[in-house]
Amino acid sequence: MTDFSYEIEDIGLAQQGLERMNWVRERMPILRQIKTDFAKTRPFAGLRIGICLHVEAKTGIWLEALTSGGAAIAITGSPGTTQDEVAAALVAERGIQVFAKKSETFNQHLDYVARVLSTEPDLIVDNGADIHALALTGPTFSRAKSRIIGATEETTSGGFRIRENLADHAFPTIIINDSRAKRIIENRYGVGQSVVDGIMRCSNLLIGGKRATVIGYGYCGQGIARALRGLGARVTIVDIDPLTRLEAHTEGYHTTELEEALSTSDIVITVTGRPGALKRDHLTLIKDGALVCNAGHFETEIDLPGLRDLAAESNRIMPDVRQFKLNNGKTLYLLGKGNMVNLTAGDGNPIEVMDLGLALQSLSLACLAGNSQSLPAGPQATPREIENEVAVRTLQAWT
Numbered sequence: 001m002t003d004f005s006y007e008i009e010d011i012g013l014a015q016q017g018l019e020r021m022n023w024v025r026e027r028m029p030i031l032r033q034i035k036t037d038f039a040k041t042r043p044f045a046g047l048r049i050g051i052c053l054h055v056e057a058k059t060g061i062w063l064e065a066l067t068s069g070g071a072a073i074a075i076t077g078s079p080g081t082t083q084d085e086v087a088a089a090l091v092a093e094r095g096i097q098v099f100a101k102k103s104e105t106f107n108q109h110l111d112y113v114a115r116v117l118s119t120e121p122d123l124i125v126d127n128g129a130d131i132h133a134l135a136l137t138g139p140t141f142s143r144a145k146s147r148i149i150g151a152t153e154e155t156t157s158g159g160f161r162i163r164e165n166l167a168d169h170a171f172p173t174i175i176i177n178d179s180r181a182k183r184i185i186e187n188r189y190g191v192g193q194s195v196v197d198g199i200m201r202c203s204n205l206l207i208g209g210k211r212a213t214v215i216g217y218g219y220c221g222q223g224i225a226r227a228l229r230g231l232g233a234r235v236t237i238v239d240i241d242p243l244t245r246l247e248a249h250t251e252g253y254h255t256t257e258l259e260e261a262l263s264t265s266d267i268v269i270t271v272t273g274r275p276g277a278l279k280r281d282h283l284t285l286i287k288d289g290a291l292v293c294n295a296g297h298f299e300t301e302i303d304l305p306g307l308r309d310l311a312a313e314s315n316r317i318m319p320d321v322r323q324f325k326l327n328n329g330k331t332l333y334l335l336g337k338g339n340m341v342n343l344t345a346g347d348g349n350p351i352e353v354m355d356l357g358l359a360l361q362s363l364s365l366a367c368l369a370g371n372s373q374s375l376p377a378g379p380q381a382t383p384r385e386i387e388n389e390v391a392v393r394t395l396q397a398w399t
């Protein structure tokens with residue numbers, strides 16, 4: 001075990017972080033119950049958990065549940081999504097090793113992931129498969145890899161990466177995103193509301209009457225489209241899958257080719273889970289004055305180097321709004337630096353939704369801690385009994 005190292009913006013923000021967490025804790029009844037249960041059963045006694053998940057207040061309440069179950073924790077987040085005051089509270093008041101700053105670059109993020117893995121955790125929690133990629137490829141972390149008894153992966157993009165790009169599955173990984181509970185409740189309802197909230201907060205613009213294009217009509221895209229339509233936007237759906245386009249059409253949305261949608265939209269949102277949804281050439285087609293943002297896990301959904309290259313001038317207008325004056329005379333406004341706009345420009349998914357999502361994480365981790373020998377190595381779905389238990393607890397809490 002390494003010494004108690006950490007890297008955050010300002011430890012002096014701890015009190016502010018605690019206050020923020022107090023609001024959230026009151027509204028997370030499922031995690032409060034799990035914390036009480038874990039204090040009795042101690043499923044993580046003697047275990048270290050290495051985590052990559054947004055360092056914000058809801059995650060903070062979840063970490064309280066894990067530590068009450070006996071875990072020692074090291075955590076990092078994603079670029080742009082850290083709440084610095086929560087990071088400070090977790091270090092100063094909860095004894096958690098945090099490597100995360102709101103201002104971190106992508107390269108710093110990768111360095112922080114390595115620092116989490118260097119603590120040689122027994123269990124890992126991943127979000128986008130960055131820890132998996134480091135542990136499973138190359139010799140540098142072979143000792144850390146051999147210690148890991150199980151892992152979870154939170155999101156769609158990470159599930160893709162683990163299944164498609166990482167062959168050497170040395171331990172079981174529960175893909176939380178494969179659960180119906182996460183896809184339906186979090187991705188559709190939670191992401192839908194919070195992405196539109198992020199756009200409204202950072203731009204202060206009216207949604208009603210605007211033309212908006214959602215690129216990618218999966219679980220998240222469906223939720224975003226629904227939330228935009230609920231506020232009166234005229235929504236166009238672009239998706240590479242014809243059956244999905246048909247589904248969107250039948251739901252009452254306008255569907256068309258990407259090129260046409262871009263030239264008429266006031267708001268363009270990528271949420272495909274794949275890099276290059278908006279390539280350099282597409283960016284030149286976007287309507288003058290449009291807002292452009294990403295809700296998918298990785299900023300690579302938009303060709304940001306291409307955007308910078310196309311720009312004759314770039315100016316920061318507000319904290320989460322950057323103006324790009326393109327060489328072709330058009331102006332675009334990039335929200336939240338191309339990172340997930342609901343987390344960079346807002347507070348992320350609604351509290352109740354993450355109470356459910358992090359309950360899935362908690363019970364999956366306890367399952368891995370107790371059954372690592374009997375579970376097969378490699379990616380697998382959340383056990384059905386865990387999903388059902390979380391659904392029952394959530395219904396009890398919400399009705």
Ligand SMILES: NC(=O)c1ccc[n+]([C@@H]2O[C@H](COP(=O)([O-])OP(=O)(O)OC[C@H]3O[C@@H](n4cnc5c(N)ncnc54)[C@H](O)[C@@H]3O)[C@@H](O)[C@H]2O)c1
Pocket residue numbers: 155156157158187191215216217218219220221238239240241244271272273274276277295296297298340341342343349
């Ligand atoms: N912002 C958040 O809080 C948050 C929360 C959950 C998931 N996510 C992320 O959102 C992304 C989408 O997740 P999902 O669960 O909706 O995925 P999904 O697999 O359900 O849907 C993705 C859709 O995008 C379409 N698609 C793929 N490439 C495309 C392209 N180039 N152009 C147009 N359409 C394309 C697919 O056909 C599919 O319909 C992932 O990166 C996921 O990790 C973000």
